[in-house]
Amino acid sequence: MKLIYYPGCTLKNQARNFDVSTVSSMAELDVEVEELARWNCCGTVHALASDDVMHRMAPVTNLIRVKEANASEFMTSCAMCYNTLKRANIDVKKRADALETINQFLYLEETKYAGDVDVLHLLEYLRDRVGFDKLAEKVKKPLTGLRVACYYGCLLVRPKEVAFDDAENPVVMENLISALGGTPVPFPQKTECCGAHHTVGNPEIVAERTDKIMGSAHEQAADLVVVSCPLCAFNLDFRQDDARRLNPDFHHLPVLYFTQLMALAFGCDDASLRFDLHHIDPLPALAARGLA
Amino acid sequence: MNTTLCISSIRPGSPFVALIEKISGQNLLACYQCGKCSAGCPMAPHMDVLPNQIIRLAQLGMKEKLLTTRSIWVCVSCMTCNSRCPKDIRIAEVFEALREMVLRDGSRDDRLDVRELSPEARGALPPIAMISAMRKLTS
Numbered sequence: 001m002k003l004i005y006y007p008g009c010t011l012k013n014q015a016r017n018f019d020v021s022t023v024s025s026m027a028e029l030d031v032e033v034e035e036l037a038r039w040n041c042c043g044t045v046h047a048l049a050s051d052d053v054m055h056r057m058a059p060v061t062n063l064i065r066v067k068e069a070n071a072s073e074f075m076t077s078c079a080m081c082y083n084t085l086k087r088a089n090i091d092v093k094k095r096a097d098a099l100e101t102i103n104q105f106l107y108l109e110e111t112k113y114a115g116d117v118d119v120l121h122l123l124e125y126l127r128d129r130v131g132f133d134k135l136a137e138k139v140k141k142p143l144t145g146l147r148v149a150c151y152y153g154c155l156l157v158r159p160k161e162v163a164f165d166d167a168e169n170p171v172v173m174e175n176l177i178s179a180l181g182g183t184p185v186p187f188p189q190k191t192e193c194c195g196a197h198h199t200v201g202n203p204e205i206v207a208e209r210t211d212k213i214m215g216s217a218h219e220q221a222a223d224l225v226v227v228s229c230p231l232c233a234f235n236l237d238f239r240q241d242d243a244r245r246l247n248p249d250f251h252h253l254p255v256l257y258f259t260q261l262m263a264l265a266f267g268c269d270d271a272s273l274r275f276d277l278h279h280i281d282p283l284p285a286l287a288a289r290g291l292a
Numbered sequence: 293m294n295t296t297l298c299i300s301s302i303r304p305g306s307p308f309v310a311l312i313e314k315i316s317g318q319n320l321l322a323c324y325q326c327g328k329c330s331a332g333c334p335m336a337p338h339m340d341v342l343p344n345q346i347i348r349l350a351q352l353g354m355k356e357k358l359l360t361t362r363s364i365w366v367c368v369s370c371m372t373c374n375s376r377c378p379k380d381i382r383i384a385e386v387f388e389a390l391r392e393m394v395l396r397d398g399s400r401d402d403r404l405d406v407r408e409l410s411p412e413a414r415g416a417l418p419p420i421a422m423i424s425a426m427r428k429l430t431s
């Protein structure tokens with residue numbers, strides 16, 4: 001059976017490396033992935049105001065598309081899309097009046113949404129459906145000696161109704177890295193916020209966060225940091241020059257998507273990795289461990 | 293010398309307080325000021341009023357003070373406060389309610405003007421950054 005895949009806007013733009021590495025590594029795991037037809041923006045941030053029904057339209061439209069693909073669940077690898085889609089889904093399942101309003105507004109849709117689709121994150125799928133033991137069997141190029149700091153940020157672990165791991169000390173990514181043959185390092189800053197959208201109007205706030213978070217990874221002698229969110233990736237990677245200006249002792253470290261390390265360990269080609277899209281080039285760090 | 297203590301702006305139970313509670317869906321009086329939200333807030337160093345103080349001001353209905361804080365625009369809804377609150381108050385939802393009150397009042401008092409960004413910045417920023425910033429900071 002095919003697994004419906006929702007990429008999201010940024011995976012088709014700046015984070016194409018996340019998209020191609022997701023698709024390639026799933027193929028290596030013998031999971032047939034099909035991109036959701038006619039998907040639209042997830043809404044990006046969950047509408048926290050209880051009376052804001054309008055901003056639940058975009059996520060619900062995607063859930064309708066999943067039903068139209070004859071599926072009852074789908075997977076996304078973007079942490080932000082996962083969080084927004086899952087929270088909107090939980091919300092409309094709990095509030096029949098809001099769902100009724102949304103269905104009425106979307107009257108041109110042939111399919112009505114009835115709260116009958118499940119949202120999965122790729123990490124959750126790998127852990128619970130594929131299994132890290134089975135995943136380890138597919139490794140052709142183990143990440144031996146590679147020290148990896150796993151960064152979760154906010155959206156995979158908060159709020160608790162969307163979290164698929166512990167809010168304060170999640171381990172799912174560390175277990176994935178171990179299955180790939182790598183060495184996850186302790187990382188006290190792994191669930192600290194990166195500064196999110198302040199990267200647009202107040203990049204100095206993000207530079208301060210980047211300095212603190214990446215500095216913690218460097219203290220643990222990490223070779224690189226892995227993430228699941230394209231906004232975290234942008235902030236922690238592209239704002240490193242600003243962090244260096246803030247703190248002359250700042251040490252540059254590459255930031256990769258967890259799917260890129262999977263694709264690397266599964267022996268996928270360069271087109272599935274797209275290391276050319278990074279600000280801090282990951283190749284020297286990987287080459288130092290004999291992986292590039 | 294006469295000293296006057298003015299407490300006229302303190303209006304617990306006012307329509308303003310009721311509106312914060314309605315939009316946020318939170319019971320403000322559940323807060324007992326333990327300060328855990330402020331202790332864990334990654335944005336606290338950039339705030340003029342700390343999250344626990346925002347809740348206290350909201351309990352007291354101090355509208356003008358609340359709606360003019362820098363803090364409500366600094367909060368990024370990372371949910372650390374919500375996740376750690378021993379009283380299960382969703383502090384981030386209260387911040388959202390306060391932002392919404394400013395953005396919904398018709399004055400188009402947006403906190404981000406995309407036209408001011410350089411074309412280079414606009415070209416480099418991913419959609420996820422632009423859309424989330426506009427969703428949080430513009431009406």
